[in-house]
Every structure is written in C-alpha cells, then in structure tokens.
Amino acid sequence: MKRHRTVSGAQREDRAAQSLLNKLIRNSLVNNTNQVEVLQRDPNSPLYSVKTFEELRLKPQLLQGVYAMGFNRPSKIQETALPMMLAEPPQNLIAQSQSGTGKTAAFVLAMLSQVNPANKWTQCLCISPTYELALQIGKVVEQMGKFYPEVKLAYAVRGSRLEGGSKIQEQIVIGTPGTMSDWLTKKKAIDPKKIQVFVLDEADVMIAMQGHQDQSIRIQRKLPKECQMLLFSATFEDSVWQFAERVIPDPNIIRLRREEETLDTIKQYYVLCKNKHDKFDALCNIYGAITIAQAMIFCHTRKTAAWLAGRMVAEGHQVALLSGELAVEQRAAVIERFRAGKEKVLITTNVCARGIDVEQVSIVINFDLPLDKDNNPDNETYLHRIGRTGRFGKRGLAINMVDSQQSMAVLRAIEEHFNKKISKLDTDDPDEIE
C-alpha cells in the first residue's frame, strides 16, 4: 500500500479545497470590468443579452426564488449565458470566468427551468469534482428552488444509499463522476436517455483529478444527442480547453477574462534585516503603524508562519494564523473573523492564501519573498499578493523583508520585472510609512 501522497496529488486536492474555501467565504459577486467575449455556434443568429431577470420569462416560482436570494439583476456572465441556456431549443455552452462571477447560480437556474416536476425521473445531471463541492451546488438548488418544492434533488456521492434495483425519482442529481457513472451504468438507477441537461462544473479542477476526465466522458457518451450540455471552468489552460471540446458538442463559448492586477496604486518598500529574528523585531516596530488598517503577512513555510504567529501573540499582539493544517471549514472561519475585523493581522503561507481576496486588506507584508518551486523569484505570486485590480484599486502598501543576499537579489529581480521602484524603509522611524 502506498503510504505517502505524491506532491502533485496533494496539489490536486489543494485545488478542490481552494475552490471550496472560495465558495465558503464568498457572499457576493466579484467585480469585473472586462467585456464578456462570445463565440457563437451559429454566428448568424442574433446575440441576446438580458439586463433583468424578468426578460428571461422564468417560471414565477423561480423568479421569486432568485429575488429571495437577493439578486437584483443578472451578473455580467449571466447576462449572456442565461439567454443561451434558456433558448428554445436549448444550446450547449462552454463558459469560463473566475470564481464568484455567478456561474453556479446560472446553471442552477437553467436546470430548474428545464425540469418537469410532474415526471418522477431524473432529468438533470450535474457533476462536480468533490463531495463537498457537490453539496455547495445542492445548497444553491435548494435556495433558488425554495418556492418550487415539487422539484427534488438527490446526491450521487460516495456513501449515498441506493435502494436495490430501484430507479431514482428525483429530477435533479448532483454528484461526483465516479458515483454518477456507477449509478448510470452498473446500478442503472438513472436512465441516461431521459437526461435533458448535463452540467459539468469546475472542469479545471475536475481534469486535475485522477480518473475524473475519463469518467466524465463515459457519462457524457451515454446521453442522448438532444441533451443540453454545459461546461464551466474558472480557468482556461489548454488542457481544459481540449477536454471541453471533447465533451461539449457544437458549443457556444463565452469567457470573461480576469481583471488585470496592477502595482500602480501600491507603495512598495523593503526593510533590510539580518535574520528572521531581526525581521520579527522590525515587524514589531511597525506593528502600530500597520494595524491602523488590516494587514496580511506571508511566510514561505507553515513552520515560519506558526513560529511568527506564536512570537507575535507572546508579544501581546492580536494575530490570526491561516494554516494548511486546518480543515477547509476552519480556514473559512479564520478568514471570516479576519474579515469581520476581529483580528487586524492575518499570517499565512502562499499555498494557503492563493486565490483568496480579502478586499479590505491594504497592507501586505512579505515576511519571506515569494519563490517558485525552483526557488526563482515568483513575480506572478508577488503581483497576486499585493496587486489591486483596475478601477476598484484602492491605495495599498507592501513591505518586503530582506535578510540575505539571495533575498535582496529576489527583490531586485521583482523590481526590475515590474519596473516599479521598491524603496528602502527605516523601521526605526515608522512615520515614514505614511
């Protein structure tokens, strides 16, 4: 038996965990000022986009559900995606946009619109990379379908019980590829020929997981030609694209590019130290100045992060530690507390904080400068840690701690890469930070 996981195995799980974490902490749409790009299957057909939910002629129970969720108008991606998904005949769609742009809400609305509750068999299949992510989608189905209780939902996930020989009566089934495939083929609990909508969510996370890609294709092959097929992804590497084209025939394609991050509104400093203890002292000197606002401190390893948090607490400072040892739900709780302002400082590692936006953070401290896996300067991560997006960019402050010739070289490389000056800060005179 293999005892240890390979690094790439851990990274795959990390991706699913990251996605779940984002869902747990997200409570509103992300801002994005970019235009939606559309590639239509039939370029001659007019492109519809809607500015209101009324224009979609939803069932009244669903419109009520949408408004009860507090949605006033369709999100940017929904403006274009919803008319395509709800068209007659329904169209296939590949959609890419970052997490938090309204994809889940869109396909849940499509599934709920297409089902006929009078028919007691499965009509919509939705597959998702993990059990936890499947449950998150289920919650949205329940919320949006609150006034449409005739529509029932089942989960095809590991451990779900299936009565021997019986067919599933729930109109919507959400699950992971393995169990879903099992229910369709071996257990024959779902008749694939009666499926009208097939949703493949988080395709990028899905293909990073062993076997999911093949299982997804196996499921898709069993479905009838006229079944509507929808695929969603937060990113669009070539591998996702190739997979998407294999599973979604004749698709419309829409994508909303991430907003570019910039360093334009950020003041960047570095502090020269001798070693990590010296870095700690420097941090304590500026603690008063940084806690006027909220700060995130990045360390290279979990160990350093834990050490630093321990020292800061011993010094009487209130800090939170976001660590990879915590379960996803616990991590979400730490972020919630920090967001609520219960702590002014959040110490974390890059792995842990990747992809997390805490909007009110205006100070970022690199206790260790970001390095990629080959120990080269990681410009992308640097930008991601401290950059701000376009028009919403508030002013920010970044402080980099340098304690060796190597880290100085990394700093200079980053400075050169972005062609933005990083000035020296004297921490004995924290007034300089203003």
Ligand code: ADP
């Ligand atoms: P994604 O699937 O792209 O990550 P979600 O559908 O989960 O995005 O939406 C992100 C957040 O925005 C959720 O909290 C969701 O309830 C909310 N949301 C989705 N659509 C709308 C809308 N039209 N108006 C307001 N909030 C929305």
